[in-house]
Amino acid sequence: MFHLLDIIGTxxxxxxxxxxAMHKKLDPFGVFIIAFVTAVGGGTLRDxxxxxxxxxxxxxxxxxxxxxxxxxxxxxxRKKFDKLRTSLFLFDTIGLGVFTLIGLERxxxxxxxxxxxxxxxxxxxxxxxxxxxxLCNEIPTIFRREIYATICIFGGIIFFVLRKLNLDQDVxxxxxxxxxxxxRLLAVKYKWYLKAFDHK
Amino acid sequence: MFHLLDIIGTxxxxxxxxxxAMHKKLDPFGVFIIAFVTAVGGGTLRDxxxxxxxxxxxxxxxxxxxxxxxxxxxxxxRKKFDKLRTSLFLFDTIGLGVFTLIGLERxxxxxxxxxxxxxxxxxxxxxxxxxxxxLCNEIPTIFRREIYATICIFGGIIFFVLRKLNLDQDVxxxxxxxxxxxxRLLAVKYKWYLKAFDHK
Amino acid sequence: MFHLLDIIGTxxxxxxxxxxAMHKKLDPFGVFIIAFVTAVGGGTLRDxxxxxxxxxxxxxxxxxxxxxxxxxxxxxxRKKFDKLRTSLFLFDTIGLGVFTLIGLERxxxxxxxxxxxxxxxxxxxxxxxxxxxxLCNEIPTIFRREIYATICIFGGIIFFVLRKLNLDQDVxxxxxxxxxxxxRLLAVKYKWYLKAFDHK
Numbered sequence: 268m269f270h271l272l273d274i275i276g277t278x279x280x281x282x283x284x285x286x287x288a289m290h291k292k293l294d295p296f297g298v299f300i301i302a303f304v305t306a307v308g309g310g311t312l313r314d315x316x317x318x319x320x321x322x323x324x325x326x327x328x329x330x331x332x333x334x335x336x337x338x339x340x341x342x343x344x345r346k347k348f349d350k351l352r353t354s355l356f357l358f359d360t361i362g363l364g365v366f367t368l369i370g371l372e373r374x375x376x377x378x379x380x381x382x383x384x385x386x387x388x389x390x391x392x393x394x395x396x397x398x399x400x401x402l403c404n405e406i407p408t409i410f411r412r413e414i415y416a417t418i419c420i421f422g423g424i425i426f427f428v429l430r431k432l433n434l435d436q437d438v439x440x441x442x443x444x445x446x447x448x449x450x451r452l453l454a455v456k457y458k459w460y461l462k463a464f465d466h467k
Numbered sequence: 468m469f470h471l472l473d474i475i476g477t478x479x480x481x482x483x484x485x486x487x488a489m490h491k492k493l494d495p496f497g498v499f500i501i502a503f504v505t506a507v508g509g510g511t512l513r514d515x516x517x518x519x520x521x522x523x524x525x526x527x528x529x530x531x532x533x534x535x536x537x538x539x540x541x542x543x544x545r546k547k548f549d550k551l552r553t554s555l556f557l558f559d560t561i562g563l564g565v566f567t568l569i570g571l572e573r574x575x576x577x578x579x580x581x582x583x584x585x586x587x588x589x590x591x592x593x594x595x596x597x598x599x600x601x602l603c604n605e606i607p608t609i610f611r612r613e614i615y616a617t618i619c620i621f622g623g624i625i626f627f628v629l630r631k632l633n634l635d636q637d638v639x640x641x642x643x644x645x646x647x648x649x650x651r652l653l654a655v656k657y658k659w660y661l662k663a664f665d666h667k
Numbered sequence: 668m669f670h671l672l673d674i675i676g677t678x679x680x681x682x683x684x685x686x687x688a689m690h691k692k693l694d695p696f697g698v699f700i701i702a703f704v705t706a707v708g709g710g711t712l713r714d715x716x717x718x719x720x721x722x723x724x725x726x727x728x729x730x731x732x733x734x735x736x737x738x739x740x741x742x743x744x745r746k747k748f749d750k751l752r753t754s755l756f757l758f759d760t761i762g763l764g765v766f767t768l769i770g771l772e773r774x775x776x777x778x779x780x781x782x783x784x785x786x787x788x789x790x791x792x793x794x795x796x797x798x799x800x801x802l803c804n805e806i807p808t809i810f811r812r813e814i815y816a817t818i819c820i821f822g823g824i825i826f827f828v829l830r831k832l833n834l835d836q837d838v839x840x841x842x843x844x845x846x847x848x849x850x851r852l853l854a855v856k857y858k859w860y861l862k863a864f865d866h867k
Contacts, residue, residue: 289863289864292863292864293863294860294861294862294863295861295862295863295864296814296816296817296861298864300816311716315515315520315715315716316511316515316520316521316522316525317520317521317522317525318518318520318521318718320715320716320717320718321716321717321718321777321779321783322716322717324783325716325717325779325783325786328780328782328783331782331783342864345864377521379521379525380528382528382531383521383524383525383528383531386525414496416496416500417496460494461494461495461496462494462495463489463492463493463494463495464489464492464495464498464542464545515715515720516711516715516720516721516722516725517720517721517722517725518718518720518721577721579721579725580728582728582731583721583724583725583728583731586725614696616696616700617696660694661694661695661696662694662695663689663692663693663694663695664689664692664695664698664742664745
C-alpha cells in the first residue's frame, strides 16, 4: 500500500510538473527536468535532511521509470489535459495527499518526534511543487492566497490522532491521504484562506 | 555558554524572519515558515554539508520551541518593533555574531581545517538570511553594498588567533561574538564597503 | 588523470564564475563567492545526494587554492578576457566536459545504476553554472535555447558505451571529456537546439 501510494504520488507530481513546463514552452528536455524535480524534489530534501543517502530515487530505478511514464502521458494527452484545466490542480492535490503521508512515515521510521515528522511530511509534499514553480517562474502555489502547506500540517495531526486508534496500517494510510485531498478540494472550492496580520 | 548562544541566535533570527515576512503581508503560516527557515537555514545547510544528520533541529525540539516563542513575540510586539525600525537590523546582527561562532565550533568538532571552519561559520551565519530575503523577494542583504559575510570571515580569523592564547572557552566564544557584532554596527554606521573592480 | 581533470574543471568554472560576477559589478567578496559556488556547486549537490560527507572541497584544501588561483587570474586578466568575449564560454565548456566525467565516476564508485550515474554527471556539470546564473540574475544557460544538459546526458551514454571496450581508464576519461567539449562547440556554432512542444 505504502509503495503503491508512493508510485501514484510520483506520477501525479511528474505530470503536474510536465504540464506546467509545457505551458511555459520549455523544450522537451526542460519539460523532463521539471517533471523530475517536481516528482522527487520533496523526497530528496527530506532524505538529505534525515541522512538517508544515496537519496531514494537513486536506489530504486522504479521512480525514474514512473516519471518517464508520467512525462510521456503528459505529452501525449497535453491538449486534452489543457482543455480540462483542472487536471493540473487535481494531480497536484493527489501528490499533496500521498507525499505528506510518505514524509510522515519516513520520519517515524527514523525515530523522530511527531512534530518533526509533520514537518517532514509537509516538506515532502510541498517542496517539489515550490521548486517547479520557481523554475517555471510562477509565484509558488504555497505562497498564494489559498491554504496549502497548512493542510499538510493538519493532515499530519489527524494521522497521529488516528494512529492512536490502532487502525490497520493500510487503512490509516488511505484514510489520511483521502482526508488531505478532500480538505484541499473543499479549501479551494470554498476559498478558505488565512488572514494576514494587520500591520501598522 | 555554547548552548545559550545558540538559543539566543535562533530566537534573534526567528524574530528577524517573522518581522520581514509580516512586513511583506504574508499569512500567519507563511510568517512562521519564514521565521523557521531564517532561524535554521544556515545550520541546516552546514549540517547537511558535513554529514551531521538528521540535522540539528530535528534532534532537539528546543529549537522548534524557541522559534515558536520568537514568532509569538514578533507578532505580539510587531507594532512596537516596527516603530523602532532598527530592531530588525539588531536581531539580524546578533544572529550573525552568534551563528558564525557556532559554525566555527562545528567545523572544529568535525576535525576540519580552519579555512573550512571559517567557511562553515560564514555559511551558518549568512544562509538563513539569504533564504529569508529570497523568499520575501528582497535583494539579499549579503549582496547589498554593505559588507556582511566579510565580517564573518574576519570574525573567524580573530577566533583562530584568540584561540592560540588558550583563553577560557566561554570567554573566547563571548568575545568573538561581541567583536563580530561590534564590527557590523560600526560598518553600517560608518558605511564601510568593498569597492567593485573597475571593469573595461 | 582523474585528479588533474578535476583541477582543470574547478579552475575553469571558478574563472567563468568570477568573470560573470565582475561583469555584474559585484564587489570583490561577491565575486569570490560566485567563483567558489560555480566551481564547487555541482560537486557539492552530488556529494550531498549520495551521502559523501563532509563534501569533497571540505576534505581537500587543494580545491580552495585552485579556486583562489582562478579568481586571481580572472581579476588580473579581466580586461583581456572581456575583449575575447568567448573566453567565458570556453571555460564553461571545459568545465562542462570535465565535471560530467567526474560525476559519472563518483556514481560508479558509489555502486549506482548507469542511469543514475548519468544523472549525477549531468548534475555535477550543470548545477554550479545554474547557481552562478541565478545569483547573478541571468537566465540560466541551461534553460536558454541552446542544448546544454542534453550534451552531458549524451556524453554519459558515450562513456558507458566506450567503457565496454575495455579502454585504458585515462584514455576513456580524456576521450569522453573531449567528445562532450567538441559537441558543445559544434552545438553552439551550428545552433543545434530542441524544439518545444506545439501546444494548443
